[in-house]
């Protein structure tokens with residue numbers, strides 16, 4: 474039995490036909506199947522309240538039978554499945570989206586049609602700070618004048634005084650991306666702030682931020698425990714995004730170096746460091762693999778490497794250079810146990826051993842599972858298969 478009437482059409486919650494306990498054991502078994510050969514897998518950390526955890530909610534707008542609808546795209550199609558409330562989305566964010574739909578009706582604002590490329594309101598994106606309570610609404614529209622903009626904004630704020638900023642983003646391209654290039658702040662600062670592990674982070678419409686704040690703290694605390702910092706270490710935070718992990722660890726490290734490909738994220742990371750008064754951290758924009766090769770070529774060293782790559786895992790260049798840098802510990806955070814298994818295979822053939830594997834349920838009701846692994850350098854004389862070729 475599923476809990477949501479849109480279960481089949483939406484496709485967002487693949488495991489909704491299972492109880493939460495069943496979901497956790499499903500994920501545990503998956504991680505053991507893929508990673509159990511490296512070391513014991515600790516019990517997955519689930520949520521006490523696995524509902525409404527998503528702090529970032531997005532809805533597409535369209536027309537059906539002469540009425541405006543808002544919701545999600547049916548999996549692999551362009552049909553909008555109307556959604557008013559969702560099991561995993563933030564409750565306030567969902568309410569705001571319903572209000573916007575009603576206001577759009579009364580203000581006669583037409584939804585955008587991406588076949589005819591006509592109409593105005595395309596998507597609404599809401600981000601809410603779980604700790605700070607700040608709420609950002611992004612109205613994604615076609616270009617051109619916003620009909621009755623000021624009255625619309627005032628009406629929205631009247632219904633939802635909890636909104637702290639409203640941004641208009643313009644996207645008139647034929648694209649499946651939600652956000653376009655240009656943004657204009659209609660109310661407030663144009664960003665929200667949120668607290669995580671005792672630090673404050675700025676979240677703008679485009680910046681990446683973990684979507685489950687409760688489990689993010691759990692995950693980062695585990696990663697920090699695995700890193701075992703004593704205040705003197707040189708730490709690399711690879712694939713660092715807006716710098717959250719490195720910034721949180723900096724107080725227990727000698728020096729932290731963050732590397733990230735997305736330049737907006739690096740800009741946010743630098744301003745997050747300044748805003749929190751963290752001085753022993755530096756961020757570099759570039760490919761993490763290339764960066765590690767340069768570090769290795771320059772005969773640099775690191776005591777601890779933290780890596781949190783996208784689903785594809787770490788590049789071979791990255792892993793080869795990591796071996797050369799020879800850190801005592803590697804903390805590998807992964808959202809894809811398949812590529813994690815491949816990369817652990819490489820590292821464990823090259824002088825490391827996995828000593829802790831901890832799955833964390835960041836995305837209840839979906840099939841996704843996050844895993845954090847601690848690897849330690851094996852003492853030289855116990856190195857496994859030293860003649861192994863450098864493949865994964």
Ligand code: SAH
Pocket residue numbers: 681682683711712713714715716717718732733734735738759760761762781782783
């Ligand atoms: N550690 C961060 C972000 C992890 S998401 C956090 O916990 O918030 C993975 C990040 O890797 C994204 O920010 C993405 O932009 C970045 N990325 C993707 N490919 C990359 C590459 N080749 N080199 C460096 N960073 C990359």
